[in-house]
Amino acid sequence: MFYRETGQFKTSYAADQQIFPIRQDRVGVALLLVFAYLVVPVIADQYWFSAILIPFLIFSLAALGLNILTGYAGQLSLGSAAFMAVGAFGAYNFMLRIPDMPVIPAFILGGLCAAAVGILFGLPSLRIKGFYLAVATLAAQFFVIWALTKFGWFSNYSSSGVITAQQIYLFGVFAVDTPAKKYLLTLFVVSVMALMAKNLVRSNTGRAWMAVRDMDVAAEVIGYPLMKTKLLAFAVSSFYCGVAGALSAYCFLGTVEPDYFTLDLSFKILFMIIIGGVGSILGSFLGAGFIVLLPIFLNITLHPLFGLLGIDISTAVVSNLELMVFGGLIIFFLAVEPHGLARLWQIGKEKLRIWPFPH
Amino acid sequence: MQFFFEVTIGGLLSGVMYSLVALGFVLIYKASGVFNFAQGAMVYFAALTFAGIVDAGMPLYVAFVLSLVVMTILGILTERIVLRPLVNQPQITLFMATIGLTFFIEGLAQIFWGATTRRIDLGIQDEPIPWLLDQYNIVVSTFDLTAAALAGVLVAALAAFFQYTRIGRALRAVADDHQAAMSIGIPLQHIWAIIWGVAGFVALVAGMLWGARNGAQFALTFVALKALPVLILGGFTSVPGAIVGGLIIGASEKLAEVYIGPMVGGGIENWFPYVLALLFLLVRPEGLFGERHIDRV
Numbered sequence: 001m002f003y004r005e006t007g008q009f010k011t012s013y014a015a016d017q018q019i020f021p022i023r024q025d026r027v028g029v030a031l032l033l034v035f036a037y038l039v040v041p042v043i044a045d046q047y048w049f050s051a052i053l054i055p056f057l058i059f060s061l062a063a064l065g066l067n068i069l070t071g072y073a074g075q076l077s078l079g080s081a082a083f084m085a086v087g088a089f090g091a092y093n094f095m096l097r098i099p100d101m102p103v104i105p106a107f108i109l110g111g112l113c114a115a116a117v118g119i120l121f122g123l124p125s126l127r128i129k130g131f132y133l134a135v136a137t138l139a140a141q142f143f144v145i146w147a148l149t150k151f152g153w154f155s156n157y158s159s160s161g162v163i164t165a166q167q168i169y170l171f172g173v174f175a176v177d178t179p180a181k182k183y184l185l186t187l188f189v190v191s192v193m194a195l196m197a198k199n200l201v202r203s204n205t206g207r208a209w210m211a212v213r214d215m216d217v218a219a220e221v222i223g224y225p226l227m228k229t230k231l232l233a234f235a236v237s238s239f240y241c242g243v244a245g246a247l248s249a250y251c252f253l254g255t256v257e258p259d260y261f262t263l264d265l266s267f268k269i270l271f272m273i274i275i276g277g278v279g280s281i282l283g284s285f286l287g288a289g290f291i292v293l294l295p296i297f298l299n300i301t302l303h304p305l306f307g308l309l310g311i312d313i314s315t316a317v318v319s320n321l322e323l324m325v326f327g328g329l330i331i332f333f334l335a336v337e338p339h340g341l342a343r344l345w346q347i348g349k350e351k352l353r354i355w356p357f358p359h
Numbered sequence: 360m361q362f363f364f365e366v367t368i369g370g371l372l373s374g375v376m377y378s379l380v381a382l383g384f385v386l387i388y389k390a391s392g393v394f395n396f397a398q399g400a401m402v403y404f405a406a407l408t409f410a411g412i413v414d415a416g417m418p419l420y421v422a423f424v425l426s427l428v429v430m431t432i433l434g435i436l437t438e439r440i441v442l443r444p445l446v447n448q449p450q451i452t453l454f455m456a457t458i459g460l461t462f463f464i465e466g467l468a469q470i471f472w473g474a475t476t477r478r479i480d481l482g483i484q485d486e487p488i489p490w491l492l493d494q495y496n497i498v499v500s501t502f503d504l505t506a507a508a509l510a511g512v513l514v515a516a517l518a519a520f521f522q523y524t525r526i527g528r529a530l531r532a533v534a535d536d537h538q539a540a541m542s543i544g545i546p547l548q549h550i551w552a553i554i555w556g557v558a559g560f561v562a563l564v565a566g567m568l569w570g571a572r573n574g575a576q577f578a579l580t581f582v583a584l585k586a587l588p589v590l591i592l593g594g595f596t597s598v599p600g601a602i603v604g605g606l607i608i609g610a611s612e613k614l615a616e617v618y619i620g621p622m623v624g625g626g627i628e629n630w631f632p633y634v635l636a637l638l639f640l641l642v643r644p645e646g647l648f649g650e651r652h653i654d655r656v
Contacts (some may be wrong), residue, residue, distance in 0.1 A: 076451060124637055128644045131394050131454070131595065135587045136640060139633035150624045263584075267458055274455045316474060320466040327462030334456045335444040 003352040041180045049179035056292045057190045058248045063272040063284035065240025071279035073233030074213025079140035080241050080269045085261035086114040087242025088249035089154050092163050103168040107246045114242025115235040122234030148258035162257040165250045182251040277342025286341040298322045372503035374609020375510045379565035380586035381601035383558045388595045389534040390554040396457040399583025400464040406566030406575035407468050410477035430559030438555040476576035506568045588636035594646030608632045
C-alpha cells in the first residue's frame with residue numbers, strides 16, 4: 001500500500017536511470033543518511049561508536065570491496081585481509097614520510113598501494129579459476145603479512161611490526177580525536193565509496209564484470225577484454241579493502257600489528273558477503289552488520305541463558321560455544337537462504353508492493 | 360651435499376604428513392565436488408579425541424577403534440546435517456558451509472577435550488636411525504620413517520578398497536559422473552556418507568601422526584592449511600597428485616627455508632608453498648595430475 005511505484009511517471013532518461021527509481025526508496029535512503037549523519041552522533045555513546053558503529057562501517061567497506069571481486073566479477077578471493085593490511089601500512093607510511101600529508105589523500109594513496117598489490121596477485125586469475133584461484137589468493141595473504149612483519153621499513157622499525165596511527169587532522173586544522181568525529185569521518189568515506197560502487201556496478205565496467213562472472217569465454221567472445229576486466233576488478237576491490245584497512249588503523253584500532261589482518265579476518269569478510277548476499281551492495285552492509293553484531297549478541301545472551309539454567313560456565317566454554325553457534329548459524333543460514341539477507345529484503349519488498357493481496 | 364640430503368629427506372618426510380591431510384580433501388572433492396575446508400578441523404578433532412581416550416587410561420588400539428567410531432559418526436552427521444540440505448547449491452556455498460563447519464568442530468573439540476595441548480605417545484621411538492647416522496652421517500628419525508610407511512600402507516589400502524570392492528566401484532562411479540551413477544541405481548547419499556566416513560578415518564590417521572609429532576594442539580588446524588598448496592600442485596581430483604604434491608611441497612619448503620631463507624630474513628616456510636604452487640599454476644593450471652578443463656560456450 002505504501003510501497004508502490006504507481007503514479008510515479010518518468011519523463012526523462014535521467015529520471016529513468018537514477019539509482020533509486022522508486023520514490024519511497026529515495027526517501028528511505030535520504031532519511032537513513034540524515035539519521036546516520038545527524039542523529040547518531042548525538043545519541044550514540046562511546047561504546048556504540050568504538051565497538052559497533054565504526055567496525056560495522058569499516059567491515060561494510062571491506063565487504064563491499066570483496067563483493068565487487070567475488071559477487072560481481074566472480075573471482076573468489078581469500079586474501080582480503082592482506083589488502084586491508086597493505087592499505088593500513090601504506091597510509092601510515094605516507095603520513096609518516098611526507099610532511100603535512102593530508103589524511104584523505106593518504107587514505108587514497110594507501111588504497112592505491114593495495115590496488116597495485118591486488119593487480120599483482122590477480123595476475124594468476126588470467127590462467128586459473130574457482131578454488132584454484134582461491135587458494136592462490138592465500139599466497140597474497142601469507143606473503144603480505146610476512147613481508148610487513150619481516151621488513152622493518154614498513155612499520156618504521158618498531159618492535160614486532162606494530163604501528164601507532166598518527167593523530168589526523170582534516171584540512172590541517174580539525175583534529176579527528178573523539179570517537180564521534182572518527183565515526184563521522186568513517187561514515188563520510190564509506191558513504192561516498194558505496195555511492196561510487198553502486199554507480200560502478202551499473203556502468204559498462206560493472207556489466208563487463210558480470211559478463212565475465214557468468215561465463216568468461218562468452219564474455220570474451222562478445223568482445224570484453226578478459227585481462228583488463230579481471231585485473232580492474234582486482235584493482236578496484238583491493239582499493240576498497242585498502243581504504244577499509246587504512247580506516248581501521250586510523251579510526252578504529254589506533255595501534256595495528258600485521259597479525260591483526262589474519263586469514264580469519266579474510267574469512268570473516270567472506271562470510272559477510274555470503275550472509276549478506278553475493279553480488280549486492282546492500283548485502284555487503286547487511287552482512288557486515290550481522291557478523292559484527294552476532295558475537296556481541298551471543299556474548300550478551302549466553303551468560304544469562306546459562307545462569308537461568310543454573311549452570312556455571314567458564315569463559316573458555318562460552319567462547320567455544322560462541323564458535324559453535326557462529327559456525328552452526330552460518331550453515332543454517334546457507335541452508336535456509338543461500339542468497340543472503342539481501343534476497344530476504346527483496347522478497348520483503350515484493351510482498352510489500354502487492355500487499356494486501358497474496359499474488 | 361650431505362646436508363642437502365638431510366634437509367631433503369626431512370622435508371620429504373614432513374611432506375608425507377601434508378599428503379595425508381590433502382588426501383582427505385581429495386577424497387571428498389572427487390566424490391561430491393565439495394571443497395571440504397573442515398578437513399583440518401577434523402584432523403584436530405581426531406587427534407584430541409584419540410589423545411583424550413588414551414589419557415583416560417585406554418590402550419592404544421581401543422582408543423583407535425573408539426576414535427574411528429567417533430570420526431565416522433562425525434563424518435556421516437556432517438553429510439546428513441550440513442551437506443544434504445545444500446545439494447545443488449553452487450560450489451562456493453558448499454565451501455562456505457564447510458568453513459562454518461570448521462568453526463563448529465573447533466568449538467566442539469575444545470569444549471569436549473579442553474584447549475590444552477595433549478601428548479600422544481604411539482610407542483614409536485623418535486630417534487635417528489643408527490645405521491644411516493654411522494654410515495652416511497645423515498639424521499633420519501625412525502618416527503618419521505614409520506609415519507611415512509604408515510601413510511604408504513594407508514594409501515595402498517585405500518587404493519585396494521577403491522579398486523576391488525563393490526563400494527569402491529560405486530565410489531569411483533560417483534566420482535566420475537553423479538547423474539550416470541544415480542541412473543544405474545547407485546545410492547548417492549549412502550556413498551557420500553561412506554566417503555565422509557573414510558575422510559574421517561584419514562583425518563584420524565593424520566591426526567594421530569601429527570599429534571605424536573607435535574602434540575594434539577590447536578596449531579594442527581593451521582598445519583592443515585598447508586594441504587591447500589599441496590592440492591593445487593597435485594590437482595584437486597587426484598590421489599597420486601596429493602601424495603606427490605605433498606612430497607614436493609614438504610621438500611621444497613625445507614630447502615627454501617635453508618637456502619633462500621637467510622637471504623631475506625627467514626620465516627619463508629609460511630608462504631613459500633603457496634608461491635611455488637602459484638608459479639606452477641601459471642604453467643599448468645590444472646595441477647600435476649588434475650583433469651584438463653575444457654571450456655565450451
